[in-house]
Amino acid sequence: MTRHLLGIRSLDADSIGELLRLGGEFKRRVLDGRPFPALPTKTVGMLFFEDSTRTRVAFEQAAKYIGLNIVNFTTRGSSMSKGESLKDTILTLRYERLNALVMRHRQSGAPRLAARFFGGPVLNAGDGAHEHPAQALGDALTIIERKGRLEGLVVAIVGDVQHSRVARSNAWLLSKMGAEVRFVGPKTLLPSHMALLPGRVHYDLASGLDNADVVMCLRLQKERMFDGLVSSVAEYARLYQVTQQNLEWAAPDCLVMHPGPLNRGVELDDEAADGDRSLITNQIENGIFVRMAAFYWVFGHGWHDLERFDREEARA
Numbered sequence: 492m493t494r495h496l497l498g499i500r501s502l503d504a505d506s507i508g509e510l511l512r513l514g515g516e517f518k519r520r521v522l523d524g525r526p527f528p529a530l531p532t533k534t535v536g537m538l539f540f541e542d543s544t545r546t547r548v549a550f551e552q553a554a555k556y557i558g559l560n561i562v563n564f565t566t567r568g569s570s571m572s573k574g575e576s577l578k579d580t581i582l583t584l585r586y587e588r589l590n591a592l593v594m595r596h597r598q599s600g601a602p603r604l605a606a607r608f609f610g611g612p613v614l615n616a617g618d619g620a621h622e623h624p625a626q627a628l629g630d631a632l633t634i635i636e637r638k639g640r641l642e643g644l645v646v647a648i649v650g651d652v653q654h655s656r657v658a659r660s661n662a663w664l665l666s667k668m669g670a671e672v673r674f675v676g677p678k679t680l681l682p683s684h685m686a687l688l689p690g691r692v693h694y695d696l697a698s699g700l701d702n703a704d705v706v707m708c709l710r711l712q713k714e715r716m717f718d719g720l721v722s723s724v725a726e727y728a729r730l731y732q733v734t735q736q737n738l739e740w741a742a743p744d745c746l747v748m749h750p751g752p753l754n755r756g757v758e759l760d761d762e763a764a765d766g767d768r769s770l771i772t773n774q775i776e777n778g779i780f781v782r783m784a785a786f787y788w789v790f791g792h793g794w795h796d797l798e799r800f801d802r803e804e805a806r807a
């Protein structure tokens with residue numbers, strides 16, 4: 492059966508653990524200049540139907556590191572601007588013999604639809620407000636590097652949960668791996684189906700941050716909002732901005748995270764964003780290595796293949 496990376500919700504803890512372990516190992520090997528297995532005969536299509544900076548570059552870097560060939564695709568300049576449907580576009584790419592697709596789309600579920608018609612692995616690079624699995628894997632690797640574990644940690648996810656695929660994928664991952672998740676924000680930015688998400692709700696920043704090990708801020712997603720959800724950006728910042736000062740409420744060695752793009756002075760103040768506790772740049776870098784792991788994994792490989800590769804290298 493073809494493996495996809497469509498979301499974290501559908502993964503079990505063993506698969507998440509294996510992806511994280513592989514991501515950490517690829518990182519060590521890339522940084523130390525040690526050999527790792529590659530996928531040189533495969534071609535991956537990068538389908539970005541929505542804007543992206545870090546996700547797109549991280550997927551491209553990961554693909555290059557692991558030896559994949561890359562074909563870029565955007566709606567502008569393609570037959571989709573002539574009205575071709577998503578299904579027909581995916582079928583076209585299939586018969587042009589692409590082996591995997593990375594896909595970002597504003598519609599939740601679009602990568603799952605693509606997976607039905609494509610035939611090979613599909614990796615979700617963010618679909619609507621649904622999931623962003625590779626982001627969550629990179630964030631988890633970043634936490635593990637500092638804390639040595641996920642289990643038992645208290646993670647406060649602060650801000651626009653309603654529109655955030657990052658929040659959803661992180662919440663699923665963290666809770667499956669034994670962390671305690673809190674969602675912190677105004678009622679209007681927490682989804683009405685909150686009870687279906689794994690975590691507790693805090694409407695007040697002080698109680699949400701109380702003794703938290705990790706404070707994960709989310710961007711206010713103005714492009715997905717209809718007017719009226721927050722009375723003003725200034726009002727949001729006054730009540731929910733994470734600052735060097737209010738981080739006093741969290742655990743003394745708490746970590747500060749943000750998936751980017753960051754609205755400085757809205758979700759985080761400069762001191763908190765650029766301070767010692769901030770892992771924002773680590774999140775970006777680790778995004779590459781978990782995506783290498785994701786490519787390796789969706790093509791059917793796992794930890795034992797890495798070990799086999801090492802045995803063969805030692806013999807050669």
Ligand code: NCD
Nearest residue numbers: 546617623657710750751752
């Ligand atoms: C996020 C996204 O696009 O979902 N960014 C990212 O991929 N790192 C978050 C956002 O847009 O706020």
